[in-house]
Amino acid sequence: METNTDELKKIGIISQKQKSLFTIRIKAVAGDFTTEEVSIIANIAKKYGDGRVHLTTRQGIEIHNVNISNIEKVKDALSNGGIVLGACGPRGRGIVACPGAATCKYGIIETKELAKELDNLYFRKEAPAKFKISVSGCPNNCSKPIENDVGVMGGVLPDWKKDICIDCGLCIKVCPTEAIVKTEKGYELSLDKCILCGICINNCPVSAWEEKKKGYTLWLGGTMGKKPRLATKAKVLIENKEELLTFIKRAYEFFKKEGRKKERFGHCLDRYGLENALKEILNEENS
């Protein structure tokens, strides 16, 4: 059996403060588990843990207090049930996502399929420090993309139709950032203030606000922990998924190249110089 704790950590087997006990972290993608998986995990926790499972902040499940002598048995039992262990240490972690457009009435983009794609690309991928990715369907930020190293958020750009508008004034009042003002030309949207949430579109009684453009907002460099830093809004309204994935790939490669050991991506961006770093990551001619 492997005894190198760093090797175990890579696959989400984490030594506890009690020398002979370990935490078994299970991989989650967008926090989804089938009922069958949940019951397999529950049975293993009952047999080898302390009859309890722990829900993690990254939407995953952990089994705590597993004796070192049972680690191989737990690994086998999970793998026989088709359940994958998690990740810990300086690498890509489980992808977090909100339910997104599939079920949420605020959802602007589909999140779960995107989370699966990101999981295929970045789960357990080595990095200078932990590398966390989160996807949220809209600017409500429920899955906290701006607190992750890479955050993807759905956004929608509204467009005002003069001939449909009944001048009720509701949009001005419901806009959370006061981005809509009434002028002699009609209702105008300030692009600097608009956070692309789509509340004006959802609430307008006559649909005078329409979707003009929809896409991904890319946030880079968010982290909580000891030195919190909210992510920087790197690019808005990316319409093409491939383009989004290219930017994320370049962000990861930049971090691999420039990041110091245990330095989080956001702190790496700041040390390098945010403006130049973003230019390098976002410049299409660089690829």
Added chain:
Amino acid sequence: MKKILNLKNVICPINFVKAKIFLEEIDPGEEVEIILEEGEPLVNVTRSLKEEGHKVIKVEQFDKSCCKVTVKKGEEDVK
């Protein structure tokens, strides 16, 4: 004179429940006034009214924290 429902200091989702009951008492096409707190109540209730098939006609400032929302009852109940 339009009927008026004051939902000042009434929180979500109770405000919408009260608005819904209030609208049940009036005829389709009739207009009423609903006082709603700005912020979450105004956003949520006006969205829900739209989903129920009613139509916001006018939104005016009522006092420091509330808006007076003129609503026209929908022609048919939308399930």
